[in-house]
Amino acid sequence: MRTAIVGAVLLVLGGIAVATGLLPVPEAVELWDRVWPILLFVVAITVVTELAAEAGVFTVLAQQTARWGRGRAWVLWLLVVVVAALSTIFLSLDTTAVLLTPVVIVMARHAGLNPLPFALTTVWMANAGSLLLPVSNLTNLLAQHAMGDPTPAAFAALMLAPALVAMIVPMVVVFVIARKSLLVRYETGEEDGIEDRVLFWISGAVVVALVPLLVSGLPVWLPTSIATVVLGVVFLVRRRSVLRFGLVPWQLVLLASGLFLFIEALHAAGLATLMATVSGTGESPLALLRLSLTGLVGANAIDNLPAYLALEPVADSPARLAALLIGVNAGPLITPWASLATLLWHQRLTSFDVEIRWSRYMLLGLIVAPVTVVLATLALSATV
Incomplete structure (x- = not known):
């Protein structure tokens, strides 16, 4: 409920900005045109994952992964690291946050392990691991265009x-x-039977078909909406009691809507100009660090996408664009709103009754985000 309250407050503040003229109505309408596909995707992919979980898809995947770990928690964790990295690189950070998080939670519980290290691995890899290919992150696609549309291989190089x-x-x-949680052994436990094999196989087929469609070039809201309708019809016939309003992440949608509107109002008030001023110029190691750290601060203050858009005009070379991407991709590990993937991840945790205090999450992020961004930027400066 606190999420909904924060979202409502931000919507009110954004509404005041529109009413007073600080945020012109045409810009608010343009914002809505950009935002509604994102919000529709969030709703659709959340419903799909909820229904797939009800059908036992993630339980079966988790059980198989636990068997591959051969009773060693650290091996199981390394498997999660590899899968999260590959998922993020080839399918995007949002897909990792939504589809992989339920698997690792169920997997850890099935093995009798603490799910938090596995869940934290997923969200940190989803953000920090999204630098390699253009499809890994929407910011990468924008930067690829700003670089003059290099091939994915050149971008990856x-x-x-x-x-x-x-x-x-x-x-x-x-x-x-x-x-201490990872250097232990575990028992895989008994296999959970599939209650309804028709539901399981149809849900599994929908999820398998959905993954390549998310990187096919289609607007992501389209295949996820179709998948939602298909699963909704199947559950309506075979397990109607599962279909309820609680499947819809309305609190997250309210928060995201409020964030987008409030951030746009901040842009209108001159925040973008301020960020551009402090980001500096040049391609020396210190100049690249200045830009990447500005991106880190901006992403954690106002979300990584608007932070990228605010700073793109001063990132006037491939090296500076790469430094900016390091800041806005690997840096959003501190605040909950730093990336949509983090909000989606937390919504998955909540739906599976896994609790992590935002204060602890932010404290850990304050430690790891600056170190990651600084070292990654130094690695960039050594290779350009």
Whole structure:
């Protein structure tokens, strides 16, 4: 409920900005045109994952992964690291946050392990691991265009060193802080039977079909909306009691709507100009660090996408664009609103009754985000 309250307050503040003329109505309408596909995707993908979880899809995936771990928690964790990295690189950070988080939670519980290290691995890899390919993050696609549309291979060549650093540093931190939970053995436990095999196989097929469609070039809201309708009809026929209003993440939608409107009002008030002023110029190691750290601060203050858009005009070379991406991709590990992936991840945790205090999350992020961004930027400066 606190999420909904914060979202409502931000919507009111944004509404005041529109009513007073601080945020012109045409700009608010343009914002809505950009935002509604994102919000529709959030609703659709959340409903799909909820229904797939009800059908037992994630339970079966988790059980299989637990068997591959062969009773060693650290091996199981490394499997999660690899899968999260591949999912983020090839399918995008939002897909990792939404689809992988339920799997790792169910997997950890099935093995009798603490799910928090696995969940933290997922969200940190989803953000920090999204540097390598254009499809990994929407900011990358924008930067690719600003670079003159290099091929994915050329883009990856530029980003390879910082991407590796950005993936490794947070995972080292996770292992260090969770080593007592990971250096243990586990029993896989008994297999959970599938209650309805028709539901299971149809839900599994929908999820499998959905994954490539998310990177097919189609607007992501379209295949996820179709998947929602398909699963909704199947559940209506076979397990109607599952279909309820609570499947819709209305609190998250309210918060995201409020954030988008409030951030746009801040832009109109001159925040973008201020950020551009402090980001500096040049391609020396210190200049690139200044830009990436400005991106880090901006992402955690106002969300990574508007932070990127605010700073793109001063990132006037491939090296500076790469530094900016390091800041806005690997840096959003501190505040809950720093990226949509983090909000989606937390909504998945809540739906599975896994609690993590935002104060603890932010404290850990304050430690790992600056170190990751600085080291990744130094790796960039050593290779350009």
